[in-house]
Amino acid sequence: MIDDERPAVSAGKVGTSRGSPWATLALGMLGLVFLAIGLFMLVGGIRLASLGGSLYFAPAGLGLIIAGGLTMLRRPLGAVLYLVVFAATIVWALVDAGVAFWPLFSRLFAPAVLAVPTLLLLPAFRYRxxxxxxxxxxxxxxxxxxxxxxxxxxxxxxxxxxxAQDAPAPRPGKAVDGAPAGEWPAWGRTNAGTRYSPLDQITPANVAKLAVAWTYRTGDIPKGGQAHVVTPLQVGGKLYGCTPTSRVFALDAESGRQIWAFDPKATGIRFPRCRGVAYFDATTGGSGEPGLAQTDECAQRILSTTVDARLLAVDARTGRACSNFGIEGQVDLTRDMGLIRSGMLFQTSAPLVARGLVIMGGRINDNQDVDVPSGVIRAFSARTGELVWAWDLGNPAITKRPPEGQTYTRSTPNVWAPPAYDDTLGLLYLPMGNSSPDFWAGRRSPVADAYSSAIVALDIGTGRERWKFNTVHHDVWDYDIPAQPALYDVPNGQGGSTPALLQVTKRGQIFLLDRRNGRPIAPVAERPVPQGAAPGDWLSRTQPYSVGMPSIGTERLSESRMWGATLLDQLLCRIAFRKVRYDGDFTPQTTQGTLQWPGWSGGMNWGSASIAENLGYVIVNDIRVPMINRLVPRADYAAREKAKVKGDIFSPQADTPFGLLQTRFMSPIGVPCQEPPYGTITAIDLATRKIAWSKPLGTVQDTGPLGIATGLQVPIGMPTLGGPITTASGLIFMAGTQDYYLRALDLRSGRELWKGRLPVGGETTPMTYVAPRSGRQFVLISAGGNRSTEIRGDYVIAYALPGR
Structure with missing residues (x-):
């Protein structure tokens, strides 16, 4: 029989005394915690072991169950057994994860927390x-x-x-395109897409003094799938931008005062957003038309697109539609495109203007059908709106409009990210998307397959192809090219330079090509990849890897790289990892479920890269969130979609044998299943083609487990959308994180020098300019919220140094 007395020690002698009821209660509760955790780990550990996973969890769980029972009975062996399990966990963690901080935190922090009451309650156990x-x-x-x-x-x-230790002195190359130093006249500042500003008024020494100079509210707060992600332009002392529902606005660059706003009355669709507008000085003419006089209507104009597929021209001075462009200031982009279902076609990126032409691609709604609008590229006169040329990759014989009664070739890859342009070579560089659907391509045409996820160079005068380069063969992973190419002349190691095109990708691969002919400057190797195509589809046996440039965030996943806030959600992530197919890069799509890493959101995404032209460093940010893709047989799709739960993403992929179910690879409490970081920023020296420095970017202050903001500025590194800019003074400005900050980093070291708190997330790319009246440099960011929260805004915020 067990009584409620325990031996006690007094003056070195053994005796008995009645135990404290509080100590009894504390031990009972501690024992229950051990039991619950142990039962979870035992059951989960047996399941994991059956899948070929780690053998640690099941015996550790059994040990905790026994420790829990003994602790509830106040047997000291319970405490001893827990401490033995804790010690074994330390050994296992070091073997399994090494000495990296965050992997060890996941494995040891919670067990160490439980060790504290275990040790403190040791005197409360019964002893003989x-x-x-x-x-x-x-x-x-x-x-x-x-x-x-x-x-x-x-x-x-x-x-x-x-x-950044002992990095060699930078050896810069040469800039490709120029613009007035204080202006930001194109989405990437220039059509070279480097997002580099020659301004140096704000420096590493004084950037910590930046403060909000003014704030503008657009009045168009995003809803649902909308996003306020515009990077405004600055030309002649005015800022020009757009809103999610395609309203266009002009602001005074000094004060942020609204000068005019134009509402095209666009009909909203599922994914409204506008990342930027284009500026055109019509007094210069171009594309064969004479220029306008400075006093003419729309002598300078803003070109923008709408969410219902129109191209607009608006007078940059007055905000009125240009009656001398298209039909009353607009061009119908659905013309000659055939059937367009609601929400299927529109432009999200800013148009590109070059040689008097406005170049238009388009975005389609992914994974809906095999029959979607054409990915044709069209060049319209920026002066009149007339179609000048068209590139229909499915029918190169079409150079303008298709024959009467026909359409441009349907279901060809589109260009939804901005192109880049080299005026010296007269070449336009297109980052090609994928053909729909993205994850089963058995019905994709050979010509569409040949151009999916490729970089294509077109002659700006004729729209004819000059070269192409594929970054993926037969892409069934949605690895379309999401970012604007960056043009820069890189050092060739012999005292000269080579005209280069740098392309970041969702795969984390960075391709460096000779932009004259598309040949790799940094070596590219074809490597074997996993096989086993879905029924009716096929796979390429090899894929191109840019082995001459660093890859970012591509280290192969393993069970040991699974993570969680505790051992428990880590265990669930390990089980989930073992249940899906994952054979490394390019694992085929399956009905079992395929783990895709990097995921289809990146790697790198639409924010694009920035090249510090005076140093020769390229700055890239990335996303590290794997996805699970599951092909759902057509006969089961409707029922599976009807039964979907929160977090499921269903896409019909109509007229194929499979629908698609996608989920982010997250633990049940909403923490990514692989170890941190989940987003980084990296500097690469283009002379040496080596990483100069790399660091996690972003904290969990405004997000956290179960979607609850932690309020903690823990720099774990979070997914980033939007991109960086660089300045001649040696600064990087970057927002795009899941916490609400615009940051300034030292370009040479990556050290954070300043951060400005935003009212909501800023998932876009900043810009910088000098206001002509005061000569004051501003840094500007749009803040509309981010995808990790439901909080949205309509802010355009400018920062400047005080006292000027």
Whole structure:
């Protein structure tokens, strides 16, 4: 029989005393915690072991169950057994994860927290021999607490992935395109797409003094799938931008005062957004038409697109539609496109203007059908709106409009990211998308397959193809090219330079090509990839890898790289990892479920890269969120879609054998299943083609498990949408994180020098300019919210140094 007395020690003698009811209650609760955790780990560990996974969890769970039972009975062996399991966990964690901070945090922090009450309650257990010295137990508990405090402190400290140590002196190349130093006249500042500003008024030495100069509210707050992600232009002292529902606005660059606003009365669709507008000075003419006089209507104009597929021209001075462009200031982009279902075609990126032409691609709604509008590229006169040429990759014989009664070739890859342009070569560079649907391509035409996920160079005068380069063969992973190419002349190692095109990709691969002919400057190798196509489809046996440039965020996943806030959600992530197919890069799509890493959101995405032209560094940010893609047989699709749960993304892929179910690879509490970081920023030296530095970017302050903001500025590195800009003074400005900040980083080291708190997330690319009246440099960002929260806004915020 077990009574409620325990031996006690007094003056070195063993005796008995009645236990404290509080100690009994505390041990009972601690034992219940051990039991619950142990049962979870035992059941989950058996399942994981059956899938070929780690053998740690099941025996550790069994040990915790026994420890829990003994602890509830106040047997000291319960505490001893827990501490043995804890010690074994430390050994396993070091073997499994090495000494990296965040992997060890996931494995050891929670067990260490439980070790503290276990040690403190050691004197409360029943003993039939002298109790352990209370001071020893207390000292051990204090040591564990100190370790936890040190771990908590360390969690808030920035960690470089690659530190800028002993980096060679930069060897810059040559800029391709120029613009007035204080202006930002194109989406990428110039058509070279480098997002580099020669301004140097704001420097690493004074950037910490930046403060909000003014704020403008558009009045168009995003709803549902909308997004306020515009990067405005600045020309002649005016800022020009657009809103999610295609309203166009002009602001005074000095004060942010609205000068005019134009509402095209666009009909909203599922994915409204506008990333930018284009500026054209019509007094210069171009494309064969004479220029206008400065006093003419629309002598300078803003060209923008709408969510219902129209191209607009608006007078840059007055905000009125240009009656001398198209039909009353607009061109119908649905013309000659055939059947367009609601929401299927529109433009999200800013148009590109070159040699008097406005170049238009388009975005389609992914994965809906095999029959979608054409990906034709069209060049319209920026002066009159007349169609000048068209490039229909499915029918190169069409050079303008298709024959009467016909359409441009349907279901060809589109161009939804902005092109780049080299005026010296007269070449337009297109980042090609994929053919719909993205994840099963058995019915894709050979010509569409040949251009999916390719970079294509067209002659600006004729629209005829000059060269192309494929970044993926037979793409069934949605690895379309999401970003504007960046043009820069890179050092050739012999005292000269080579005209280069740098292309970032969702795969984390960075391709460096000779932009004259499309040949790789940095070597590209064809490597074997996994096989096993879905029924009715096929796969390429090899895929191109840019082995001469660093790849970002592409290290192969393994079960040991699974993560979680605790061992419990890590265990669930390990089970999930073992249940899907994952054979590394380009694992085929399956009905079992395929783990895709990098995911189809990146790697890199539409924010594009920035090249610091005076240093020769390219700055890239990335997303590290794997996806699980599951092909659903057509007969089961309707029922599966009807039964969907939160987080499921269903796409019909109509007229194929399979629908598509996608989920982010997350733990049940909403934490990514692989170890941090989940987003980084990296500098690459284009002379050496090596990483100069790399670091996680973003904290969990405004997000967290279960979607609850933690309020903690833990720099774990979060997914980023939007892109960086660089300046001649040696600064990087970057927002795009899931916390609400615009940051300034030192270009040479990556060190954070300043951050400005935003009212909501800023998932876009900033810009910088000098206001002509005051000569004051501003840094500007749009803040409309981010996808990790439901909070949205309509802000355009300008920062400047005080006292000028």
């Amino acid at each position: 021999a002298p109790r352990p010295f209370p001071r020893v137990a207390l000292a051990a508990a204090v040591l564990v607490v100190l370790g936890l405090v040190a771990t908590g402190y360390a969690a808030f400290q920035p960690r470089m992935i690659v530190a």
